[in-house]
Amino acid sequence: MLVALKGIHKVKRKLADGSTRVYHYAWRGGPKIEAKPHTEAFALEYAKLKALATPKIVETLETLIDRFTGPEEKRNPDFLALADTTQTDHLYAFRLIKEKWPKLPVRLTQQKGMKAEIRKWHRSFAANPRKADKLLFSLSKVFSYAVADELIDKNPCTGIERLYNGSRRESVWSQEQIKAFRAGAPAHLLLAFEMALHTGQRQGDLLVLSWKDYDGIYLQFRQSKGGKRLKVRVHSTLKAMLDPLDKDKLRILLNSRKRPWTKDGFKTSWGKECSRLKIGAVTFHDLRGTFITERAREGSSVENIAKISGHSISEIKSVLEKHYLADDQDASDAVILRMERNP
Known part of the structure; x- marks a missing residue:
């Protein structure tokens, strides 16, 4: 049983001998169908012509x-x-x-x-x-x-070497830089500084903290990268700064106008303050590495640092071995000093 085809354009024409013939076209203005109407061949030819006319979608x-x-x-x-x-x-x-x-x-x-x-x-x-x-x-x-998604077979970027070979080995905050910032920075930036230095968390995750994330003992984080949830005990130094603050605002960290920080606003203010204090070669993000380094120097295990910072154990080891501790003179000096204490 043949299904009626939609869209067929019929044209009647009078021939030279006076008879009339009906011509069938795939659509108005389209190609003529040569097969006999109402046959399987007619339907197949129509389908073929439609397929050829359908524009192909070229993946780019x-x-x-x-x-x-x-x-x-x-x-x-x-x-x-x-x-x-x-x-x-x-x-x-x-x-x-x-x-x-x-x-x-x-x-x-x-x-x-x-x-x-x-x-x-x-x-x-x-x-x-x-x-x-x-x-x-x-x-x-x-x-x-x-x-x-099995749309292509290979990634042509594979094997192309990166151009940037820098590291953050020289970009851990020194004690002198930490003292300088604490001595000269305004309160609204100092709080952000201390929160980063005492929790090891990312700038973006600190800026969105609300007072409901602080219970007087712990700060609760949901890290933007990976969605990992963390519960970090608040250091006494940081607690002394947080507890006296008014809790009438949603965010903990606010700008000088007592408004929530925007990402660009914080970046600009932070950069200007570091320039004013003549603190160079370090960034806010380097406080995260400084936290990892200092906790390792204190004797905390890689596993415990990972639990607080949200890094994987392998990432912590990579930070300590390849970047932050590679040129740590204090750590290398300690090896010799321990040798001298144990002749």
Whole structure:
């Protein structure tokens, strides 16, 4: 039984001998169907013509990016699971990537030569190696996501070496810098400083703390990266600063106008204050590494530091071995001093 076909355009024409013939077209203005109407061959020819006329959707690098992020009005849950700063970094990178390779078919990303093209693009930002590596990371993330969804077979970014080789070994806050900040910083910035130094938490996670997260003994954190929940006992020095404060505001950390901090606002104020105090070569984030380093110097185990900071054990070891303690003169001196005490 043949199903009635919709959209067929019929045209009657009078022939030279006076007879009339009906011609069938796949659609108005479309190609003529040669097969006899009401037959299986007619239906097959019609289907073939429709298929040929349907525009093929060509997957491009842009569509891979859009699959990863989702539309602006309804983001992909996997993308939303990333930290806000990571999302911002990715979106900035994707804008540059789309400008570099507009409408690049996905099939070309899988062919020989694409890795060399990406490597050349990556190195074009060599003047700012950290930016270059962030852009490469974002592009690699898109390809990895597509590989996981079985849309492509390989990630052409694999094997491209990063340009930035720096570390934070020289960027742990010294005791002199800590004393200088404590002596000269205004109260609203000093509180943020002490909270970072005594908890080892990220700037973003500290700025969103509310008074309901503090019970007088512990601070409760939900880390923005990974969503890990932490309960950190408040050091007596920090407790002495927190307890006298008014609890009528939602946030614990406020700016000089008693308003919640914005990310950019805090970054700007922090930078200006460090410049005023002539404290250079260290950042707010380095207080996190300083916390890890100081707790290790005090004799805390890697496992216990990890429980407080929210890092994995392997991450703590990496920080201590590769970055923060690699040039720790005090730690190396202690080895010799212990030898002298035990002849």
